[in-house]
Amino acid sequence: AALLHDTVEDTDTTFEEIEKVFSPTVRSIVEEVTDDKTLPSATRKQLQIEHASKISQEAKLVKLADKLYNLRDLLRSTPKGWNEERVQNYFVWASKVVSQLRGTNKALEKELRLIFIGRGIQWND
DSSP states (O other), X not given: OTTTTTHHHHSSOOHHHHHHHTOHHHHHHHHHHOOOTTSOHHHHHHHHHHHGGGSXXXXXXXXXXXXXXXXXXXXXOOOTXXXXXXXXXXXXXXXXXXXXXXXXXXXXXXXHHHHHHHTTOOOOO
């Protein structure tokens, strides 16, 4: 599920195909972490914050790992067309999502905490 988490968003693959090739469990996890691309970006981002605490433990792990990867990637390289303000806004938004996932995995949360603190984002233990 972790490897497939962006598949439906980024390709023509369907949830049904994921279930057929992998399993209903993998489909369920992928569904939980997939954004509805028909919604505006701001709405999708807000829904990620609101839904993060309500998803399954497995989906929470996928979401934490994805956020960690994305944030490390941003630290390494700024996407073309992004300025520092946009990068910082992404970190702030990600911290709001991750705050809803606390208690999921200490190791991932520790790494994320260090990143947020390094970006000057308040992180209370």
